[in-house]
Amino acid sequence: MSYNLLKGKKGIIFGALDEKSVAWKVAEKAHDEGAVFTLTNTPLALRFGKLNELAEKIKAEIIPADATRVEDLEQVIRQSMEILGGKVDFILHSIAMSMNVRKSREYDDLDYTYYHQTIDISAMSFHKMLQVAKKLDAINEWGSVLALSYIAAQRTLYRYNDMADAKAMLESIARSFGYIYGREKHIRINTVSQSPTITTAGSGVKGIDALLDFTDRMSPLGNATAEECANFCIVLFSDLSKKITMQNIFHDGGFSSMGMSLRAMTQYNKCLDEDE
Ligand SMILES: NC(=O)c1ccc[n+]([C@@H]2O[C@H](COP(=O)([O-])OP(=O)(O)OC[C@H]3O[C@@H](n4cnc5c(N)ncnc54)[C@H](O)[C@@H]3O)[C@@H](O)[C@H]2O)c1
Numbered sequence: 001m002s003y004n005l006l007k008g009k010k011g012i013i014f015g016a017l018d019e020k021s022v023a024w025k026v027a028e029k030a031h032d033e034g035a036v037f038t039l040t041n042t043p044l045a046l047r048f049g050k051l052n053e054l055a056e057k058i059k060a061e062i063i064p065a066d067a068t069r070v071e072d073l074e075q076v077i078r079q080s081m082e083i084l085g086g087k088v089d090f091i092l093h094s095i096a097m098s099m100n101v102r103k104s105r106e107y108d109d110l111d112y113t114y115y116h117q118t119i120d121i122s123a124m125s126f127h128k129m130l131q132v133a134k135k136l137d138a139i140n141e142w143g144s145v146l147a148l149s150y151i152a153a154q155r156t157l158y159r160y161n162d163m164a165d166a167k168a169m170l171e172s173i174a175r176s177f178g179y180i181y182g183r184e185k186h187i188r189i190n191t192v193s194q195s196p197t198i199t200t201a202g203s204g205v206k207g208i209d210a211l212l213d214f215t216d217r218m219s220p221l222g223n224a225t226a227e228e229c230a231n232f233c234i235v236l237f238s239d240l241s242k243k244i245t246m247q248n249i250f251h252d253g254g255f256s257s258m259g260m261s262l263r264a265m266t267q268y269n270k271c272l273d274e275d276e
Contacts, residue, residue, distance in 0.1 A: 015094030
């Protein structure tokens with residue numbers, strides 16, 4: 001069902017790789033809700049992913065860019081304004097990658113070149129994107145910028161590794177830039193902390209199946225899907241959330257507020273009984 005929540009709005013969506021990507025779902029929903037926008041991803045992702053399929057379906061233009069490169073970001077933002085005929089109202093940062101995670105390097109044995117890349121791709125790119133957009137005066141007043149985060153920014157989750165540091169930085173950038181952009185342009189900046197989700201990036205974390213099962217059982221509402229995350233992103237891009245800024249908002253079925261659940265307690269008691 002469509003509510004025309006983004007009718008007349010323009011945007012840029014970073015990070016749709018294939019139909020599992022959170023950004024892909026956001027693009028589909030944004031299109032359904034009346035927005036026009038450009039899509040962007042790295043040249044490599046464009047070669048191996050399926051972004052063309054999405055672009056054809058929703059009639060959006062693709063602009064290749066490596067989000068760690070300021071020149072590429074300038075190009076994406078300038079070109080987007082040309083294509084869309086003016087400033088944008090929303091930007092989605094849905095970008096993450098860690099070679100340390102991919103190569104199963106433990107947190108006490110990180111490769112520092114990879115660590116730099118993790119921070120640059122998964123966090124600093126958000127600052128670069130915001131700084132370029134601000135210098136080019138590319139976002140309309142009351143615009144909305146979102147990045148996707150994960151609870152590992154606050155809590156330690158086995159195997160999330162250096163991505164936890166990147167997410168903590170990402171959330172901090174949303175607050176620090178959110179103050180300046182809010183004060184000067186009434187532009188809001190938030191992060192959405194999503195449940196673990198099976199996507200290409202999500203599957204990079206070994207043991208994601210067990211993690212997904214654990215968080216699903218611990219969350220009173222169960223894990224949030226990528227599609228549900230997209231619905232929430234649309235609300236945050238819409239005028240219905242104009243006064244929300246500098247926040248990290250958990251979209252996780254309640255997991256972040258849980259300590260012990262009835263199910264976990266029952267299971268724990270059973271294990272204790274078995275040991276006796
Ligand atoms: N999947 C999960 O469990 C989960 C949970 C919470 C948050 N998130 C976050 O959601 C966001 C999207 O991830 P996803 O799960 O949809 O996976 P995904 O693999 O579909 O998306 C990650 C995207 O990052 C892009 N990317 C990597 N390096 C880039 C670069 N240098 N420049 C531009 N783009 C680059 C990839 O091409 C890909 O499209 C990420 O920030 C991720 O950390 C995911």
